[in-house]
Amino acid sequence: MVWSSLLELLLPTRCAGCDLPGDLLCEECRQALPLIEREWACPRCGAPFGHLVCTECWKAEPAFEAGVCVGSLAAPLSRCISLYKDSGERRLGVLLGDMLGATAGVWREWPQAVVPIPPSETALRRRGFDHTGVIGSRVATALGVPLMHALASTGARDQRVLGRTERRLNVEDAFVATGGDPLPPRVLLVDDVMTTGATLDAASAVLLAAGAEVVRVGTIARAW
Ligand SMILES: [Zn+2]
Ligand SMILES: [Zn+2]
Structure with a gap:
């Protein structure tokens, strides 16, 4: 052009x-790129602390069955994510989505739909685009399954300004099912960054209540 x-x-x-x-x-x-080796990550949440279920997942069993993550939230991956989300370099969404598509490729044939975590109204207004929707659509294409916007945000506060306990409380009612097409049994939920896993846990619970039988999660980066 x-x-x-x-x-x-x-x-x-x-x-x-x-x-x-x-x-x-x-x-x-x-x-x-600080990639996470799946053999050395928690099979439940993807944290790179060894191949056994991590202490976090032992303490409070998440609603999702398993998780994969492209890498740790460190440079240059962290920089790619912030340039994408906060400086609006949208081409990075395609690149990051393709990376997650490749990582989630270990589950080829497993997911029947990809559902992105919806951004809050405030975040959507600030950025002007649905950043997880772009990532989700690349993952869906890579896995050859439909992208379903099955979740809506109820307007919880930005998780980034909150502590660990606050994060969990903040997301408890953060999502509702949009009630569109019925969900297939096996759903892959995607988000950009996983910190405590509280957001993905809450969203998984909503998807399970809305008809999904098993939810797995895929994220670009893992933070602590
Ligand atoms: Zn874990
Ligand atoms: Zn470079």
Whole structure:
């Protein structure tokens, strides 16, 4: 497109990891991604602390059955996520979604639908786009299943400003089922970042109550 080449001339693509002009994510930064090895991650939530169920999942069994995560929330992955979410570099959503699609590929044939965590009204207004919807649609395409916007946000506060206990309380009623098409039995729920897992736990519970039989989760990055 003429417009995109003109834009490229005026504002050349810079690497989301190191800022050097060229690719959206240069080869060096791709190599430096803090990827999580699935064999060394908690099978329940994807935390990279060994291949046994982590203490967090032992303490409070989450509503989702299993989880995978692309990497740890560290540079350059963390930078890609914040540039995507907060600086509006939407092409990164495609790149991040494809990464999660590849990671969740270990479950090929398992999910029958992909459901993204819906952004809150405030976040949607601030960013102007549904950041998890973009990621979810790439994952759905990679796995060859439909994307279903089966959840709606009830307007809980931004989790990022809250502590651990507050996060759990904040999300208890954060989601409702949209009540559209019936959910298939096996659903893959996707989000950008998992911290305590409280958001994914609450959303999984809503999907189970709305007709899903098993929910698994996939996230781009794991934070602590
Ligand atoms: Zn780079
Ligand atoms: Zn765990």
